[in-house]
Amino acid sequence: MAVRPRIEWFVVNAALAKLGAIQVAMNLRLTPAELAYIAEDSRTEAAFLDVRDPGPVEDALRAAGAGLVAHVDPPDGRLGLDELIAERPDAEPRVARNQAQLIVYTSGTTGRPKGAFRQTPTADPDILSCYLDSTRFDDFSSGDDRRALLNMPMHHAAGPNHANACLSNGGVAVLQRRFDAEETLRLIEEHRVTHWHAVPTMLQRIFALPPEVRAKYDVSSLRKVSVGAAPVPYVLKERVFEYFGEGLLYEGYGCTEASMIAGMRPEEHRRKPGAAGRPFRHVKVKIVGEGGAVLPEGETGEILVRTPRMIPEYLGRGPLGPDVLDADGYFRTGDLGHLDVDGYLYVTGRRTDMIIAGGVNIYPAEIEEALRAHPAVADVAVIGVPDPDLGERVHAVVERAAGADATEDDLVAFTEGRVAGYKRPRAVEFVDDLPRNAMGKILKKRLREERAS
Missing domain, CATH: 3.30.300.30 (ANL, C-terminal domain)
Structure with missing residues (x-):
């Protein structure tokens, strides 16, 4: 599914859940050939598209084995989502037992992209529930007055996760199909948005606006701004404190294969500037040197983690092996960092960087x-x-x-x-x-x- 944050994404996502089907998240910015590779690798049977020039993409996906291709904004002569729904006006009602399982393809910075199959976790349900509450900072999803601005790409785990969290907690989703800095501020003011999940680039684009533009908008409704997916410079955090407020910035650090690893609450940023946060409950982190030996506090090495929500395999490639797991089952993130005396994790970059x-x-x-x-x-x-x-x-x-x-x-x-x-x-x-x-x-x-x- 290659669809922007819009109502049709929720319709298809709910349908897949009711069918027990698996959602393959696709990046709208990929070329037809790149999308065809993902479709073939994942054995995609049906595709839902929200692309400007759908012809080449549809042809490529069909050649890769997708028997059904539907468009949310169909051009003449191509199947539209509304038409597909209208074919079964009296369809039997279904109830989904769980949200649709998700396959997210890695960015492919080394080699061809691989599908990270986010299967239903096999961890103890109580441990998993405790872990998930921790990754939401316990009170992150509380309140049926939640009004969430959703403008993250939906091909990454963060977008679907925050969309599902909003609806499952009885909230209202405010959808922005393409991020625009000033439009984001206008939507926050107009809809009295309380929750917004962003990446650092979004915040940087907002602070690149002239001060008089930012001053036009009332953003006081926000209760929580969560940020992740890339390192968050402390100077950027200070701008958030100044403009949005001191007590609402939450930061999360994780990876596709192991889910969320560590996080920072608002009261911790000034006390631990530069930290990515403390590991969430039931997460184990160790820092190792070149030979695999665990390093003491303060020494920089590779970050290895174990979480209750690690993927068991890359799609079609068998269980994870020693190239990504150590002998104790810790996942090699490829990130470099260190732990301080209080257990806070600092990420200093990628091994390749x-x-x-x-x-x-x-x-x-x-x-x-x-x-x-x-x-x-x-x-x-x-x-x-x-x-x-x-x-x-x-x-x-x-x-x-x-x-x-x-x-x-x-x-x-x-x-x-x-x-x-x-x-x-x-x-x-x-x-x-x-x-x-x-x-x-x-x-x-x-x-x-x-x-x-």
């Missing part, structure tokens, strides 16, 4: 955090580029803030005293927009490949 300059490990996250404090920086990605002497050198790619005129020398000088000398960028490059995936994550692999060539 780590820079090794002159044999020294450099973690881009702390350099990016320093640069984001400069008013000319809307966002930044720090990468390693080839260097004949050091192996790699630190290179910053900066998305300049509107109207800013800072130079490369200004930003390099700004990092002095904020990070150690060997971590300071050797070059700063300005771009209009950093490349991102649909969830707002910066595509560092693309940046490295382009600069290596």
Whole structure:
């Protein structure tokens, strides 16, 4: 199903649940060939589309084995969802025992995308319930007056999860098909939105609006703003505190294969700046070095986790093996980080993003955090580029803030005293927009490949 946040998504999702069918979440931004790969890999039998140019996509999906393709906005001569529903006006009523199971395809940053099959968990029901309550911060879904703004992509687990949470708690869903910063503020004011789940890029786009535009809107109805899917810079959190309020920001850290791992409540952000949060109940986290040995508090290594909601396999590829699980069944997230003395988890980047300059490990996250404090920086990605002497050198790619005129020398000088000398960028490059995936994550692999060539 490749459908934006709109009423038709809920209709199809409910129908799949009643049929006991599995939903394959598809990214609207993929090419017809990429969608066909997912359809063939998942053995998709029926597809529901919300795309601007449906012809090539439908042809590709049918060639991949989808026998039924319906469109929410059908062009002439193609099957529409309304027409499909009208074919069975007297259909027997059905009741779903559970929500539709979901297959989410990984982003494919290494190799071809794989389907993460989010099957009904096999964990003890009491443990699972306790864990899920914890990931919702216990009171996150409370109240039948909940009015949730839904504008996350529906091909990622977060979008369907928040949509289902809203309705299952008797709330009202306010749907925005495509994110627009000012329109988001208008919807919050008009519908007195109480809950909004965002990714950092959405918040950055709101704070890129002129102050006089933001000041036009009343956002005081918000009780909870939750953010995740990518690291949340502390400077961005401070802007949230100032504009939306101090006591409503919740942060979650997780991954597709292991679900939610850690989270931060509003009262914890200032006390633990830079942390991703404490592990949720029944979640185990360990930090390991290159040889797999567990590292002590404060030392950076790879983050391994066990949760009650880990996937048992990638679709069609058998049970997870030692390439992604260690001997104790912990999932290798590929993220780097450390635990502090109080058990808070800090995420410093991806293993693939780590820079090794002159044999020294450099973690881009702390350099990016320093640069984001400069008013000319809307966002930044720090990468390693080839260097004949050091192996790699630190290179910053900066998305300049509107109207800013800072130079490369200004930003390099700004990092002095904020990070150690060997971590300071050797070059700063300005771009209009950093490349991102649909969830707002910066595509560092693309940046490295382009600069290596």
